Amino acid sequence: MGGSPPLSAEPAPSLFLELFREAVEVPGPETEAIGAACREADVMAVVGINERRPNTTGTLYNTQLFFGRDGALLHKHQKYVPTVGERIVHAPGQTGSKASVVADFGTLSGLICGENGNPRAGAVSTYSRSLASALMCFVINSVAVVGQDVIEKYGADRAIVDFLQAEKKNAGQPLWAPGVVLAGPLEEEEGIVYAEVDTEGLVKLKYGLDYAGHYNRPEIFAHHFERFLK
Secondary structure (H helix, E strand, O other), rough: OOOOOOOOHHOOOOOOHHHHHOEEEEEEEEHHHHHHHHHHHHHEEEEEEEEOOOOOOEEEEEEEEEEEOOOOOOEEEEOOOOOOOHHHOOOOOOOOOEEEEEEEEEEEEEOOOOHHHHHOOOOOOOOHHHHHHHHHHEOOOOOOOOHHHHHHOOOHHHHHHHHHHHOOOOOOEEEEEOOOOOHHHOOOOOOOOOOOOOOHHHHHHHOOOOOOOOOOOOHHHHHHHHHOOO
């Protein structure tokens, strides 16, 4: 029939091709570079990537990588279930339920985007003000900055452009202690938010309510899972 394809058809495959080309294989040169940077700076890092299977031409995962101070890759967490439109480009995670590692300062855990609202996953990692208070933990919200280049690529119509412009203002997220903002947020800019935390302070808070520990009864829900174990 000729002519150009509709906007709903062409931009998506082209953007997926770009996403796939820039996706990261694990392990690979990108993970080696991140590990070297952690080793040089003597820091731990949790880094989000689009991961692709080595030597394949399609499957992608939404993935978090945990790096130690020595540069070692300590753990890889793939998002349990892609959210909404992510299901077109991301496969369900294959790395199991673990989403934490033990660091020299305590437990370091993380989840990705929408799965932070999964109540069953909340026992291993959380974000947001309410969950920081519920589980008595420190929460770092790390989000991408929506730049003008992103708006130009995805802004197929005025409504999408307006939505993305509004999202620019939501880019920065604070660092939370239970009920308190420790630092941030950044607004419409890239940067690093720093804060000093007292891990012993969390122990005092858990004296009364420890929903991830002694103030919970996971065994009373065990019968709900019996059919999966047969």
